[in-house]
Amino acid sequence: MADERYDISITKEYLIRNKAKLLYISSATYSGDWLSTPHTHYCSELFYVLEGIGQFQVEDNIFPVKANDLIIINPNISHTELGLRSHPMKYIVLGIEGLELSSENDHSNFCIVNFKEIKDTMVFYLQMMLKEIETRAPGHEAICQDLMEILIVLFGRQTNFSTILTPANKKASHLCDSVRRYLDQNCEEDITLEQLAKFSHVNKYYLVHAFTDEYGISPINYLMQARVKKAEKLLATTDYSMSVISSSCGFASSGYFSQTFKKITGLSPSAYRKKSKSEHEANN
Known part of the structure; x- marks a missing residue:
């Protein structure tokens, strides 16, 4: 009988539980048919564009966004989404308390990263989170929190940014x-x-x-x-x-x-x- 054992040693950078907290999940479709105004949140927000194209305003700058883009905004940073009528933008938003972006080479308070290469994985986890929060079956909060932690790790693999767990x-x-x-x-x-x-x-x-x-x-x-x-x-x-x-x-x-x-x-x-x-x- 063949038997393989793989030991796991989790480093501090992945000890997210009880530090970062998922506050809310929402989904929306925006085609520019309502007025979106810049606003801030005390938590970080993660926007994942499922389909369509549009723009994202962060403070005084406007950036184009498309399907499979993940936009992460640090707390207290002014932002808003800007959709286009011709290509409605569908996206999922996560609000996370206790998490911020940090990078040794880039001090930006936001980033935009495309996840086309692992889009199926990203969409699978996000859709599962939505399903859990919509059905509200017993233990849905724990499942959503666990899925959020997986997404944070996947994000870290794709960028030069690291995530900082913010003290209370x-x-x-x-x-x-x-x-x-x-x-x-x-x-x-x-x-x-x-x-x-x-x-x-x-x-x-x-x-x-x-x-x-x-x-x-x-x-x-x-x-x-x-x-x-x-x-x-x-x-x-x-x-x-x-x-x-x-x-x-x-x-x-x-x-x-x-x-x-x-x-x-x-x-x-x-x-x-x-x-x-x-x-x-x-x-x-």
Whole structure:
């Protein structure tokens, strides 16, 4: 009787379990018939193009994509897909927490790799993941997670990129930094905690916990501070009325603006404006 035994020694680079987590799976067909706008996620996203052709916008650059292309986007990188009506693009998307791209020779936050040579294998695993998530049979979560890990290893074989397992605190930092920048850039808008949770693709309770742990202040209180900071600049550099400044900074009323401003700065808006002008005159 012939008997062959093959021992396996798994290296640290393949110890993915309990570090990278599959968050979601989705499939879509895009032909340019709806408006796709750039957006970010706190997790990494993997797009596999099953058929068709199109384009992919990553930050300010646009790249052509075709069947069997795998596009991987690191967390907090602005991106969107751009389909063509003549050749609708069908693709599958995976959202993965705790995984980032890294390369010694390329510091890009994304990559596009064609898997034509092993397309049957790639499509088999992806379609199996979709089937598992759609049927939701017992243990489907574990099977999807295992299939994701196989895909990550296959990706590593095809490129000069390596995958970096992100520590939990770094994952939270990515999330919090993305939310903080969003609040700074849109503080005048009517932003709710539910909207922030939808923007960051996490549970709102987790968002509050992570953000508060990172910055020592809740997202909504940070939003108030961002509005007051914008109001300080307008009070010091313009002659706009209190009502104009109040509305342009996102406050529901002049009274609420004055109350919040004084609570955070210790001065009323009018007192702050007077103090700022006095300091400016003294320095000139």
